[in-house]
Amino acid sequence: MSGTLSDDSLASAGQLRLTWLRFRRHKLAYVSLFIVALFYLVAIFADFLAINDPHAVDARRGYLPPQTVHLFNGDGFNPYVSGMTGKRDLKTFRQVYVPDPNKKLPVTLFAHGYPYEPLGLFETDRHLLGLVSPEPLDGIYLLGTDALGRDLFSRIMVATRISLSIGLASVSLSLILGILLGGISGLYGGLVDLFLQRVIEIVRSIPTIPLWMGIAAALPNTWTVVQIYFAITLIISLVGWTELARVVRGRFLTLREEDFVIAAELAGASQLRIMVRHMLPSFTSHVIAAVSLALPAMIISETSLSFLGLGLRPPAISWGILLQDAQNVQVLAGAPWLLLAAVPVVTVILAFNFLGDGLRDAADPYG
Amino acid sequence: MLIYIGRRLSLALITCVAISILTFIIIRLPPGDFVDAYIANLASTGSTVTAEQAQAMRHEYGLDRPVYVQYVLWITRVVHGDFGVSMMWRRPVTEVIGDRLWLTMIVSFAALFLTWTIALPIGIYSAVRQYSIGDYVATMLGFIGLAIPNFLLALILMYFGFRYLGLSVGGLFSAEFAQAPWGLAKAWDLTKHVPLPACVLALAGSAQLIRIMRANLLDELRKPYVITARAKGIPEHRVILKYPVRAALNPFASSIAYVFPYLVSGSIIVSLVLGLPTVGPLLLQALVAQDMFRTCSWPERSCCCWVS
Numbered sequence: 001m002s003g004t005l006s007d008d009s010l011a012s013a014g015q016l017r018l019t020w021l022r023f024r025r026h027k028l029a030y031v032s033l034f035i036v037a038l039f040y041l042v043a044i045f046a047d048f049l050a051i052n053d054p055h056a057v058d059a060r061r062g063y064l065p066p067q068t069v070h071l072f073n074g075d076g077f078n079p080y081v082s083g084m085t086g087k088r089d090l091k092t093f094r095q096v097y098v099p100d101p102n103k104k105l106p107v108t109l110f111a112h113g114y115p116y117e118p119l120g121l122f123e124t125d126r127h128l129l130g131l132v133s134p135e136p137l138d139g140i141y142l143l144g145t146d147a148l149g150r151d152l153f154s155r156i157m158v159a160t161r162i163s164l165s166i167g168l169a170s171v172s173l174s175l176i177l178g179i180l181l182g183g184i185s186g187l188y189g190g191l192v193d194l195f196l197q198r199v200i201e202i203v204r205s206i207p208t209i210p211l212w213m214g215i216a217a218a219l220p221n222t223w224t225v226v227q228i229y230f231a232i233t234l235i236i237s238l239v240g241w242t243e244l245a246r247v248v249r250g251r252f253l254t255l256r257e258e259d260f261v262i263a264a265e266l267a268g269a270s271q272l273r274i275m276v277r278h279m280l281p282s283f284t285s286h287v288i289a290a291v292s293l294a295l296p297a298m299i300i301s302e303t304s305l306s307f308l309g310l311g312l313r314p315p316a317i318s319w320g321i322l323l324q325d326a327q328n329v330q331v332l333a334g335a336p337w338l339l340l341a342a343v344p345v346v347t348v349i350l351a352f353n354f355l356g357d358g359l360r361d362a363a364d365p366y367g
Numbered sequence: 368m369l370i371y372i373g374r375r376l377s378l379a380l381i382t383c384v385a386i387s388i389l390t391f392i393i394i395r396l397p398p399g400d401f402v403d404a405y406i407a408n409l410a411s412t413g414s415t416v417t418a419e420q421a422q423a424m425r426h427e428y429g430l431d432r433p434v435y436v437q438y439v440l441w442i443t444r445v446v447h448g449d450f451g452v453s454m455m456w457r458r459p460v461t462e463v464i465g466d467r468l469w470l471t472m473i474v475s476f477a478a479l480f481l482t483w484t485i486a487l488p489i490g491i492y493s494a495v496r497q498y499s500i501g502d503y504v505a506t507m508l509g510f511i512g513l514a515i516p517n518f519l520l521a522l523i524l525m526y527f528g529f530r531y532l533g534l535s536v537g538g539l540f541s542a543e544f545a546q547a548p549w550g551l552a553k554a555w556d557l558t559k560h561v562p563l564p565a566c567v568l569a570l571a572g573s574a575q576l577i578r579i580m581r582a583n584l585l586d587e588l589r590k591p592y593v594i595t596a597r598a599k600g601i602p603e604h605r606v607i608l609k610y611p612v613r614a615a616l617n618p619f620a621s622s623i624a625y626v627f628p629y630l631v632s633g634s635i636i637v638s639l640v641l642g643l644p645t646v647g648p649l650l651l652q653a654l655v656a657q658d659m660f661r662t663c664s665w666p667e668r669s670c671c672c673w674v675s
Contacts, residue, residue: 198378198381198385202389209633209635209636296514300516304516304518307636308636308639323522327640329529332522332525332529333529336526336530339523339526342519342522342523345516345519346511346514346515346519349513350514353513353514
């Protein structure tokens with residue numbers, strides 16, 4: 001172990017601190033930690049970062065291509081976007097947009113926009129970026145608009161919230177299931193273990209997508225967005241807990257034989273104390289690593305389900321729902337920017353995978 | 368050994384039964400049954416169905432019996448190779464699925480084969496040359512493969528194929544062969560179309576397998592017997608291929624148990640995007656229409672491929 005620490009402080013460092021020191025050496029994972037944190041910040045401040053109301057529909061600006069913010073306007077720093085005028089191409093019947101040279105819409109920071117409640121605390125209409133004096137059809141469309149004229153950038157921002165929180169919620173639920181069942185399986189062994197292992201094998205041997213599809217198709221059409229959200233969370237975690245249970249069981253099995261556990265037993269510690277005080281701390285880091293590897297899988301699950309039209313349904317906004325708009329080549333040929341919704345998906349999943357990999361390496365004392 | 372195999376087999380049998388029950392329950396989960404969906408469908412086109420007719424339909428399909436009776440009836444027929452009649456299409460399920468099942472199998476096995484041929488050499492290379500540029504590139508590619516959901520990859524490939532190559536990437540057959548009877552020309556056409564979906568499917572799976580192979584081989588390479596072999600002066604490639612790779616192959620081979628369901632499940636969503644005539648799109652339709660027999664037959668077959 002290299003580091004700036006002296007041998008004394010290293011010798012007395014706890015398990016978590018040692019893990020953290022090892023983790024810091026894994027550069028890619030360390031960077032990924034910040035990327036993941038950034039994504040969660042975006043999720044928290046999604047409304048503030050959004051420019052236009054993500055639900056506002058206006059067919060007159062459907063499939064508007066991405067706009068750029070010009071920073072300089074003749075006399076110095078004076079950011080603006082060009083106003084766009086849409087015309088229908090009489091041959092293809094597609095809406096075609098040309099920038100209006102006479103119309104320069106000044107852009108400002110902390111502009112007024114649609115009202116929202118950050119964290120449900122108070123009401124405000126301040127947004128990071130916005131027009132100084134917006135007219136009804138004007139707006140900044142950094143990533144263009146979809147078929148119904150909704151701003152893709154704002155929608156991606158707001159979608160971050162659902163896509164990331166559904167992952168977090170599912171993972172917490174699977175973690176509870178995994179620790180509970182994995183723990184029981186590892187502690188008691190015997191018939192209980194055999195039974196739970198069979199259950200895990202059954203769940204794992206069924207291809208996941210048909211299983212989700214089957215359960216998701218069972219959700220009634222009349223449910224509200226919130227109900228569907230919780231149902232999807234439940235479905236994803238019911239399928240996803242097996243991996244965590246295996247990790248927990250494996251750790252319990254190996255730890256049961258460790259000297260320090262036997263020592264604690266001989267010293268007369270109760271079963272519960274041995275579990276909570278001696279065994280749990282020595283595999284917390286493993287569990288954290290397993291969780292950060294399970295999270296991207298959960299996010300992909302939600303995205304795939306919503307993409308197939310079996311997960312969340314509009315008006316809910318998630319990455320999967322945004323990608324649903326980009327499902328066929330005809331649409332993509334006309335509006336390739338719709339594929340941009342894939343960028344945050346890939347980025348966050350990649351970051352989570354690196355993070356999990358780094359954590360796993362760091363958690364393994366023999367690595 | 369025989370006792371061990373027997374025990375595993377009987378456990379596998381129990382697992383299969385459990386899967387079939389689970390499938391049956393899941394299919395029965397949606398409120399209402401096929402007849403309800405059928406009536407709603409007819410009502411939307413203007414015709415009506417009387418209560419007696421609905422009752423007669425339910426009786427004909429056995430939907431008015433208790434659930435466990437339905438299950439027993441269904442499972443006995445499945446065991447005899449009769450997968451029932453698709454309610455929506457009014458044709459035997461085997462006929463509805465027909466070629467699609469074989470095409471699904473072909474795509475899945477091609478993907479599995481590709482997964483292994485990609486993962487094995489790269490995994491060995493990454494382990495032997497740990498922290499080399501090649502290792503980093505392979506690791507990087509592996510992670511990207513893991514991070515891009517395969518439907519997204521299909522979508523992106525389709526877009527680029529269309530935009531820059533002017534190809535329509537979807538489908539398993541060219542237009543002139545789609546309805547043609549089987550023959551050498553059609554089979555050849557199929558071989559030309561399979562690689563793309565197979566590649567899309569194989570990418571994520573091989574990313575995982577590369578990691579497994581690399582980790583296992585690294586563990587083996589550190590063991591004393593490898594040093595002994597080196598000390599004896601055996602050529603380096605023999606040192607690596609003869610023992611450590613063999614030992615590392617075991618967990619690699621057993622990974623088929625979860626890579627295969629993964630491929631099959633991925634093939635559904637990829638088939639939807641690429642418009643492949645496999646069972647995936649049929650399954651989605653069937654789920655939406657609550658066509659019990661057709662949906663049930665599907666996981667049942669895939670679990671036959673399940674290796675314990």
